[in-house]
Amino acid sequence: MVFGDGKTPQQVRSIAEEILSRSGRVLVTRATVEMRDAVAEAIPGAAYDPVARTISLNTREGAGAAGLVAVVSAGTSDIPVAAEAAVTAEWMGRHVESHHDVGVAGLHRLLDRLGDIRRADAIVAVAGMDGAMPSVLAGLVGSPVIAVPTSIGYGASFEGVGPLLTMLNACSAGVAVVNIDNGFGAGYMAAVIAAGAGRAGPG
Amino acid sequence: MVFGDGKTPQQVRSIAEEILSRSGRVLVTRATVEMRDAVAEAIPGAAYDPVARTISLNTREGAGAAGLVAVVSAGTSDIPVAAEAAVTAEWMGRHVESHHDVGVAGLHRLLDRLGDIRRADAIVAVAGMDGAMPSVLAGLVGSPVIAVPTSIGYGASFEGVGPLLTMLNACSAGVAVVNIDNGFGAGYMAAVIAAGAGRAGPG
Amino acid sequence: MVFGDGKTPQQVRSIAEEILSRSGRVLVTRATVEMRDAVAEAIPGAAYDPVARTISLNTREGAGAAGLVAVVSAGTSDIPVAAEAAVTAEWMGRHVESHHDVGVAGLHRLLDRLGDIRRADAIVAVAGMDGAMPSVLAGLVGSPVIAVPTSIGYGASFEGVGPLLTMLNACSAGVAVVNIDNGFGAGYMAAVIAAGAGRAGPG
């Protein structure tokens, strides 16, 4: 994985080329349009997602057991982080279903999606502000929840510290937390978990 | 009001006597059994609540318009703070209904109580750990919610900072917050609000 | 409500249209001039307040019992947050009276306004720097005070943490706090409280 922030398009391009040649796959996060252009020349098949801000390519065949990952996000502003998680899990070969705008301020919308969300092997739950959704969700499902705090909110969110603490203190069991705005980390973790469910799979 | 912490039983007794004689009512919070005994000698009618850790007496007649305050708490460990809020609001002349153990980890329990909670003129919502309940509750009711973070939880609750931030960042409107473990402040605020609803009332 | 920060004018416009059609009212906070222009095309009747940075429209008839909200602010730099609170409370149907530049450094100015402020059913008190005004004010009035810390001040204000703590630690009872710079939240909370006072109102 290449973390785009603070790198030049040329640095991203050359690191991406090296990783692809070595491992058969590459994922750039926090990718700008300039990075996309620089990479596109060198790696024509790479896909750019402007919402998730990712450049991705996976040339490995049969990238492992599938498994289903649900990506659930609370507010409109959380969507880019959620999209980064979704792209990551798909890039690792999982099926992904996304559910946006299901924060606790409108609880019924979350409850309406429960049937679908429960079918997932692993869940990524993304929230800023109060960060309460993953804790509520974990009390309603049986699958493991990977919670991602985002840096969205008024002053006392402190760039994501507020929801980070909420999630670490989740009173529902079955929640673990990744870094603020770290959609990649959550998508990766959920994909590994869902693959485990699939791996043991057909026996 | 007398904040008992860090005072001797004799200090509490003499301050309580002075307040009572001046204002016709007195409330001691964080009261120990020793404070109760010291006060009981001087003020025979004072009531002691061992859960709320309060000593209270209100000799004013017709202590104002009634109004209904709901006190809602998330976990067993939050009950003392909730009880302090309830005693305070009753001492100020409000009707109080308490709902304990309705945290978001068991969401259905909270939903089961909604009918009753919605009838209140003001709501005190007490939670430690993730502090998520007030935010969820405020999305489901129309009355103002006074949220109280408690210092209950594992390490990253940081003695109540975790739920404090959650509540300040509540994504539902209609929530305001008081200090950590400040049941008195929340009960007082809710009582003032509910009295306003009653004051304007039927005359 | 639509929180404008971090959204494009087009996003704001389409969310505003959807909310208005569903609920008959809409309020955009942290609105830029670009958002105003985008929304004006779609929603001609919407009002823009350049100080409060709000776009608002409420087409509901008889938006509830009136009630009076006082919005009190300490320094010149606190006015935008105070104005956001005032616009919000008016948009919800309350009467609003604003009192600016009445911080504790010039105490007599605050004392001069007390007569007017005391008539309010609910008070929004906005302050940065030392954040001391809401605590002083609450000792002088009987109505509930919703305190809003602002991110104004020298270094050790820490973007509003200083006044936030001051307000949470207010030694006067009858104060509850919302997030840093959250004029909307305070105005909404005060409007709900004042409506309660009015609701029970004339019988």
Next chain:
Amino acid sequence: MVFGDGKTPQQVRSIAEEILSRSGRVLVTRATVEMRDAVAEAIPGAAYDPVARTISLNTREGAGAAGLVAVVSAGTSDIPVAAEAAVTAEWMGRHVESHHDVGVAGLHRLLDRLGDIRRADAIVAVAGMDGAMPSVLAGLVGSPVIAVPTSIGYGASFEGVGPLLTMLNACSAGVAVVNIDNGFGAGYMAAVIAAGAGRAGPG
């Protein structure tokens, strides 16, 4: 689950009885010897683990697909938290293998255990002080790592904040974090993940 801290033996006993009768299993964490004695009278089959400080009983039959959980801890002082995680995962029906004293200060000891650790479906990694072990371990294994910071260390560990941040910032992918000293939360999460691997299992 019952969190013993701050509860009386009698409270623990009555809550434990109620949970057991309702769900067929019960787990008390942070259990003292007094709690053990109180519970033993009411629930004769409950097991007490003095290192993990747990009281546990699971009367459900065939408590689900097995799966293997590895519990890895860095220092001697981290063992109680690790033991809490191990007891939890076993109580949920998983196989558990524990590896103690494999911190990064003696890297070869960790490397020596890699063969065994890699066979696990989910890994709990417990560390205080610098909290570096989970990050190092995640770079060497393919299974998901649930990291638990402990409150062990000199002053700048700040009761576990130091290792908590280390783990959230882990530069290896495949790590998610639970609260400080939260062995139960980590064991539960790992058990759910490992069960998923087993659930899909034999078809």
Next chain:
Amino acid sequence: MVFGDGKTPQQVRSIAEEILSRSGRVLVTRATVEMRDAVAEAIPGAAYDPVARTISLNTREGAGAAGLVAVVSAGTSDIPVAAEAAVTAEWMGRHVESHHDVGVAGLHRLLDRLGDIRRADAIVAVAGMDGAMPSVLAGLVGSPVIAVPTSIGYGASFEGVGPLLTMLNACSAGVAVVNIDNGFGAGYMAAVIAAGAGRAGPG
């Protein structure tokens, strides 16, 4: 000066003896009764103040120009810190007038004392909880105010951080701050300032 905390009575005694013989005066702060007894044997003339927790003796003649220091404190619990400041300033040869229980929650009590407080050459203002009093006071007087935050308050006072920030952010000019609970430092500073006013004095 000898800071008693964390020293044995014997250590305090021997340090006090050495300081006295070298400088003709000695002041022990945070002194316990055991320290008092140990020092009394060696230094018969030393005075012990049980509220301020100080042991003091000044054998210097004509300990400098007098000057007047006012020590003002907000709550009952702030009195020990205020008393430490008062003892310190007197020990340095200043006249001291103390005003207790004049916090901002009962503003009229503070206003009633203004006439006396304004006569002081330097003012020590001690407050916990919201720490608002020094800022209010400085707006009403012309003399320099040395503010002392105390560690008194509910959770979000964070052992004095709340009032410390309030005082650093004071919106009135003419305030400077010393460490939390540092009555000695404030009394010393005020005494030095008041001596300056006196020193230049009668010529």
Next chain:
Amino acid sequence: MVFGDGKTPQQVRSIAEEILSRSGRVLVTRATVEMRDAVAEAIPGAAYDPVARTISLNTREGAGAAGLVAVVSAGTSDIPVAAEAAVTAEWMGRHVESHHDVGVAGLHRLLDRLGDIRRADAIVAVAGMDGAMPSVLAGLVGSPVIAVPTSIGYGASFEGVGPLLTMLNACSAGVAVVNIDNGFGAGYMAAVIAAGAGRAGPG
């Protein structure tokens, strides 16, 4: 005083005019060149200091007893804050002597200036980074030291928190602290103190 940050040149101009007409003096801090131009039109006699970033005018006659203020700063980057303090004290009628670049890394430079610094009635000590100079200086002089932390330094200065704590923890008595980068507050405080020394003055 007018704090220029976050105000428009027109706001600064109109506030400055109003203050000047009411009180006969005005001081603008954090003034930009644009503010200078706006004010110059309305108040021709106002002086602009580009290092201190101040606009100042004092038309009061005989602005009080003189007194001497020493302004001492540690590093080159601390000079603007020191200059703001110096301009403020002069504007209030004090004599001011400035000593720059006398931080503790080159202790002899500070020691070389001691003779001059000791003659001052009050001392402003400005330092960023380790903030150690005021503590060292206070151990070497008899006059009161007003310490100003600046936001200059590497990462762990945390925008001035590092030197702020150093100064609050000064092991020398006779130090009090103002807000980060608050040259105005320190200059004002020192001027008030030095005026006291002068006021009692020649008799």
Next chain:
Amino acid sequence: MVFGDGKTPQQVRSIAEEILSRSGRVLVTRATVEMRDAVAEAIPGAAYDPVARTISLNTREGAGAAGLVAVVSAGTSDIPVAAEAAVTAEWMGRHVESHHDVGVAGLHRLLDRLGDIRRADAIVAVAGMDGAMPSVLAGLVGSPVIAVPTSIGYGASFEGVGPLLTMLNACSAGVAVVNIDNGFGAGYMAAVIAAGAGRAGPG
């Protein structure tokens, strides 16, 4: 040494000239291209390093015993800080060997370099994110390790606080820490240590 941040090119130039004339050597850190141009005119022999962002010149002869410093860095983004350390140590007359991209996520790369790193008299270890590498490295070598946290990472790195705490809490002995991003400080410290090893050197 001249810290370039926040200075103008002209200020840097004149300070650099003065230092060079006084001491025969000069080092500017955080130097921009504009500073380079300004200095180049006045000091033709000065070298500019665009990665380390340094301008350096040392005209002293035989700048002391050599000694070998190893500069080891974890991630690509840590290279500028590592380069600043390397330039500093070379400027002080040490031999320097740099090892980049040897973070703990790819442990084998670090292990591959151990032979070379162990030959150094002092080691600078630079890491952001989890900051785990210095602790791991110190467990594998005998020479003293100067650890430098960098401000690189996702949100919960908090601009370098995360790796700073990791390094202060290092469970391996033989590690000491400098400020966040302070490559100069680490390079200087390592150079002094390595010179000591060399100084006693050949006799």
Next chain:
Amino acid sequence: MVFGDGKTPQQVRSIAEEILSRSGRVLVTRATVEMRDAVAEAIPGAAYDPVARTISLNTREGAGAAGLVAVVSAGTSDIPVAAEAAVTAEWMGRHVESHHDVGVAGLHRLLDRLGDIRRADAIVAVAGMDGAMPSVLAGLVGSPVIAVPTSIGYGASFEGVGPLLTMLNACSAGVAVVNIDNGFGAGYMAAVIAAGAGRAGPG
């Protein structure tokens, strides 16, 4: 090394025996009298230092090149941490000279010792409160300074955070920092550095 805190005397004894038999030396820090007694039975030659709270034994012959370590401490309360550093360095075979009570509040005492301190190959500088001494000292000597913050001080020392930040921000070069109260870590680091100076030594 064995960190005694939180271990039982029996645990300390058995770990100490194992380490001694494996490595020929052992050092227990934070050792209580009970631990001393438990260890004394098993390891008769071990020395107990009641000030440093250490148990130590080194049976290795010719424990390396000597080298001289100076241990310098600021206040009386810092002596235990300084003593732990001194015992550690001696146990590793270095010569150690200690200088106590040389804080910056009495600068001349520090200056009086400079001649001796400068002869050391490495310096441990221990300080609480403002933590200023190491920065001042490093400006006066050429040898590397290992700074140790202690948890001694009034409230805003925050258990050692204040001096920790001071030391990290030291404006003198040649300072690196270890954890709060970590006398062992500083003594170890200084001993390694001084050994390097000695190792290269006589050739």
